[in-house]
Amino acid sequence: MSKKRTKEEYFAKEKELIGTSTVDFDGPVIIGGKGIVGYDLNGKEFLDFTGQISLLNTGYGPKEVVSAICQQAKSGVHSCISADYPFLNEITINRRKLEVSRVALAEKLIEITDKVMPFKKRVYFEDSGATAVDLAGKIAEITHIRNRGIGTESLQRHFESDIFIPSEFELFKFSFLVFRNAFHGRHGLAQLFTNSKPKQMWAVSSSCAVGRLPFPTPGINGWKFSRTVKSAEEHISKFAPILAFIFEPVQGEGGINVPDGALLKELAGYLREKGIYIIADEIQAGLGRTGKMWACEHFGIEPDMLITSKSFSAGIGGVSAVIVNDDKFKDLEPGMHSGSHHASPIPVAAAIANIDLILRKNLVEQSANHGAYLLRRLEAIKEKRPSLISDVRGLGLMIGIEFQTAEIRDAVAKECKMNGLLLAPCGQKVIRMTPPLIVTIEEIDKALDIFENVLNYFLGKP
Numbered sequence: 001m002s003k004k005r006t007k008e009e010y011f012a013k014e015k016e017l018i019g020t021s022t023v024d025f026d027g028p029v030i031i032g033g034k035g036i037v038g039y040d041l042n043g044k045e046f047l048d049f050t051g052q053i054s055l056l057n058t059g060y061g062p063k064e065v066v067s068a069i070c071q072q073a074k075s076g077v078h079s080c081i082s083a084d085y086p087f088l089n090e091i092t093i094n095r096r097k098l099e100v101s102r103v104a105l106a107e108k109l110i111e112i113t114d115k116v117m118p119f120k121k122r123v124y125f126e127d128s129g130a131t132a133v134d135l136a137g138k139i140a141e142i143t144h145i146r147n148r149g150i151g152t153e154s155l156q157r158h159f160e161s162d163i164f165i166p167s168e169f170e171l172f173k174f175s176f177l178v179f180r181n182a183f184h185g186r187h188g189l190a191q192l193f194t195n196s197k198p199k200q201m202w203a204v205s206s207s208c209a210v211g212r213l214p215f216p217t218p219g220i221n222g223w224k225f226s227r228t229v230k231s232a233e234e235h236i237s238k239f240a241p242i243l244a245f246i247f248e249p250v251q252g253e254g255g256i257n258v259p260d261g262a263l264l265k266e267l268a269g270y271l272r273e274k275g276i277y278i279i280a281d282e283i284q285a286g287l288g289r290t291g292k293m294w295a296c297e298h299f300g301i302e303p304d305m306l307i308t309s310k311s312f313s314a315g316i317g318g319v320s321a322v323i324v325n326d327d328k329f330k331d332l333e334p335g336m337h338s339g340s341h342h343a344s345p346i347p348v349a350a351a352i353a354n355i356d357l358i359l360r361k362n363l364v365e366q367s368a369n370h371g372a373y374l375l376r377r378l379e380a381i382k383e384k385r386p387s388l389i390s391d392v393r394g395l396g397l398m399i400g401i402e403f404q405t406a407e408i409r410d411a412v413a414k415e416c417k418m419n420g421l422l423l424a425p426c427g428q429k430v431i432r433m434t435p436p437l438i439v440t441i442e443e444i445d446k447a448l449d450i451f452e453n454v455l456n457y458f459l460g461k462p
């Protein structure tokens with residue numbers, strides 16, 4: 001029998017073998033988990049207040065999701081080109097029968113987006129966050145072209161041409177509006193939309209352009225904001241027509257930025273009047289994370305498209321979705337978009353069980369209540385330590401703690417980790433607290449005890 005690697009041996013091989021790894025070499029090598037607790041290879045437990053960056057809204061190994069995955073795998077249909085040959089299975093969760101199929105998942109998505117998108121909808125599946133964002137941009141582009149009466153026949157000459165440079169043709173050039181500090185992923189249009197770190201711009205591949213708007217932070221000058229919007233709009237539309245505004249209703253990677261809701265709504269309304277599509281990237285903020293099923297609900301925004309991924313399949317991956325207004329976006333022609341791994345059986349089973357769990361256990365409401373408690377306690381902690389913390393903010397269980405400097409932030413996160421509390425950085429000098437929505441008040445108290453002790457240690461207090 002081969003000997004189990006030690007943590008040090010494992011990390012050494014990560015460094016040697018795996019490309020562009022973002023591994024935290026002070027962090028755990030996770031060998032298991034239950035609820036909000038993860039188990040490290042070194043035998044220690046940690047409270048996971050990263051929620052694996054909103055992947056684990058229902059925590060580590062939720063038994064209903066694990067059961068759904070096992071039942072689907074045992075059916076023998078663990079994989080198929082589901083876009084061509086759909087699958088259908090019936091599983092039993094807590095003595096209730098649930099259908100596992102793409103249609104059942106689409107029906108569920110349509111139901112849980114009814115409040116925020118109260119119109120007829122259609123669901124497009126993808127397999128990750130970035131690819132779903134890219135698909136949303138693609139749907140906007142194709143719709144725009146078709147609305148101008150241009151059909152696939154106009155692509156024939158480009159298809160037959162030996163040299164094809166898309167950026168030279170109007171047909172492939174579009175503009176989009178995004179927010180500064182946005183994170184939408186690292187593929188295709190999603191990479192173009194992202195404004196998180198300069199290194200993430202390398203090899204960006206698109207014939208399109210973006211206009212970057214300032215995030216409408218509370219306290220921002222509204223008049224200046226709308227002037228900047230108009231100037232970006234004027235500038236970017238000279239390059240190509242502006243098709244869509246894509247935004248995170250609460251920014252995640254950018255530093256847990258909650259907008260001035262009225263300003264955001266005004267912006268969405270203004271752009272919509274100009275015929276610009278409104279696309280909400282709810283990949284991190286959706287599915288109860290902010291205390292509403294979708295973060296847009298906080299601001300009364302009804303997006304034309306809504307994107308979900310990450311926690312959608314309880315973090316399994318392999319299924320993400322773009323939910324669109326069916327009246328605005330005529331269905332794409334068959335084969336215009338597809339993929340071998342879109343909505344394959346096991347992720348679909350996981351997603352169905354996961355959404356069922358979120359609804360049955362009222363996790364959206366729990367996120368609002370426990371998030372409000374966590375935020376209140378953090379505000380009190382901040383008040384007593386202004387030399388370390390400059391701001392706390394958030395909605396539901398999507399909370400950011402801004403430190404005076406990035407160095408303090410990193411040192412605090414490291415010390416917390418040593419003491420069994422896992423926290424992830426974001427933005428310039430922010431730590432996010434995004435525990436699974438199942439977190440209890442006792443677990444919040446336990447985490448905050450560790451956090452406060454660490455802050456006191458840095459202040460030299462006993």
Ligand SMILES: Cc1ncc(COP(=O)(O)O)c(C=O)c1O
Pocket residue numbers: 053128129130131133183184185186248252253281282283284285309310
């Ligand atoms: C808001 C948002 N959009 C898109 C993405 C990209 O998702 P993925 O990592 O699955 O490509 C992320 C990932 O963190 C995200 O937070």
